[in-house]
Amino acid sequence: MLADSAALAPGAFAAVLTAIIAAIEMCSTRLRSARLFASAALVAAIAAATAGCQTTQTTQTTGSLPLAPADQPVAAWQRDIDVYGQQYRANPSKVDVALRYAQALRATGQRAQAVAVLERLSMLYPHDKTVLGEYGRALAEAGDYDQALDVLGRAHSPDQPDWHILSAQGAVLDQMGRHEEAQRYYLTALKIIPEEPSVLSNLGLSYALSKDLPNAEATLRRAAAHRPVDPRVRQNLALVVGLQGRFAEAEQIAAADLPPDQAAANVAYLRQMLAHRNDLQKPTTPARPAHGSS
Numbered sequence: 001m002l003a004d005s006a007a008l009a010p011g012a013f014a015a016v017l018t019a020i021i022a023a024i025e026m027c028s029t030r031l032r033s034a035r036l037f038a039s040a041a042l043v044a045a046i047a048a049a050t051a052g053c054q055t056t057q058t059t060q061t062t063g064s065l066p067l068a069p070a071d072q073p074v075a076a077w078q079r080d081i082d083v084y085g086q087q088y089r090a091n092p093s094k095v096d097v098a099l100r101y102a103q104a105l106r107a108t109g110q111r112a113q114a115v116a117v118l119e120r121l122s123m124l125y126p127h128d129k130t131v132l133g134e135y136g137r138a139l140a141e142a143g144d145y146d147q148a149l150d151v152l153g154r155a156h157s158p159d160q161p162d163w164h165i166l167s168a169q170g171a172v173l174d175q176m177g178r179h180e181e182a183q184r185y186y187l188t189a190l191k192i193i194p195e196e197p198s199v200l201s202n203l204g205l206s207y208a209l210s211k212d213l214p215n216a217e218a219t220l221r222r223a224a225a226h227r228p229v230d231p232r233v234r235q236n237l238a239l240v241v242g243l244q245g246r247f248a249e250a251e252q253i254a255a256a257d258l259p260p261d262q263a264a265a266n267v268a269y270l271r272q273m274l275a276h277r278n279d280l281q282k283p284t285t286p287a288r289p290a291h292g293s294s
Contacts, residue, residue, distance in 0.1 A: 074108070077104045077107045077108050078104075078108065080100060080101070080104035081101070081104045081105065081108065084100045084101035084104060085101055085104075087101075088117070092117075092120060092121075093121075093124050095121065095125060095128065095130075095131065098117055098118070098120075098121045099121075099130070099131070099134055102114045102117045102121075102134060102138065103134070105117065106137075106141060111138065111141050111142040112142060114138045114141075115135075115138045115139060115144075118135035118138050121135070122135045122151070129155050129162070132151055132152070132154050133155040133156075133162070133164070133168070135151050136148050136149075136151035136152035136155055136165075136168065137152075137168055139151060140152075140168065140171065140172045140175070145172050145175055145176050148172050149172050149173070152165055152168055152169050152172065153169070161188070161192060163190075163192040163193045163196065163199065166185045166186070166188050166189035166192070166199075167189050167198065167199045167202055169182075169185045170182040170183070170184075170186045170189070170203075170206065171202055174202075174205070174206050174209060179206050179207075179209050179210035182206045183203060183206050183210075186202055186203040186206065187203070190203070195226070197223040197224075197226040197229075197230065198223075198230075200219055200220070200222050200223035200233075201223045201230070201232070201233045201236060203219050204216045204217075204219035204220035204223060204240065205236060207219060208239075208240050208243070213243055213244050214244075217241060217244070220233065220236055220237040220240055221237060223237075229256075231257035231258075234254070234256055234257055235257065235258070237253055238250045238251070238253040238254040238263075238266070238267075239266075239270065241253060242267055242270040242271075243270070243274070245274075247267050247270070247271060250267050250270065251263050251264060251266075251267040254266055
């Protein structure tokens with residue numbers, strides 16, 4: 001689930017904002033490129049809603065080593081890489097060790113290596129739901145969305161659906177621009193676990209990406225109503241409120257988790273992006289030819 005202490009970093013705010021504005025107004029090649037450029041950062045912002053949530057307990061795990069908290073410091077992740085990397089090299093078929101090693105690799109940005117570790121593990125245990133779930137998420141983070149959907153689809157079954165996996169599938173579909181399909185997955189997850197804030201947050205961002213800002217706001221307000229409130233949920237709400245031109249309200253929402261200067265800076269950046277969008281939409285008046293004497 002979402003970490004209680006995490007805040008949406010300025011870079012992530014900018015990436016999510018760029019992607020949403022580009023999705024709303026696909027009026028220029030420059031904005032289309034910006035949306036693609038922001039895609040990797042946005043997948044992290046959306047997929048954070050399921051980071052650290054382990055699915056069905058693995059049947060092949062000996063010792064049942066749990067996954068680490070998703071919000072532990074960088075030094076702790078590096079220590080995990082050293083410890084579990086050594087154990088993995090000694091015995092790459094041990095499920096719990098491989099999962100912890102891959103988790104640390106993903107947390108430190110070593111996505112290709114994490115995919116390789118989990119791919120090998122999935123070949124050893126092709127029916128292990130936990131392994132498939134982690135492998136699918138790693139593929140999504142690496143940008144291999146088609147394969148991620150295939151693997152995540154095998155990580156649970158229609159008769160035993162997993163809401164974590166449903167939410168992850170929705171996040172992948174959002175990255176592919178298939179927002180209506182994504183929303184169906186989120187809504188199915190919410191039937192299993194009603195009002196789950198991480199799923200509501202994903203759904204709210206999905207509505208924003210599909211240009212439905214009022215529904216996005218209403219959904220994010222539902223997510224933010226849960227206590228304790230994850231700061232990222234509230235920052236996404238501030239973003240969607242600001243996108244509707246209510247800048248003072250957006251800054252007030254953002255200031256609940258951020259220093260006043262950072263909240264103001266985020267809203268100022270939002271104003272700048274919207275002004276740029278409006279400038280691009282303005283029709284250009286052709287210049288009149290000068291009437292000089294010959």
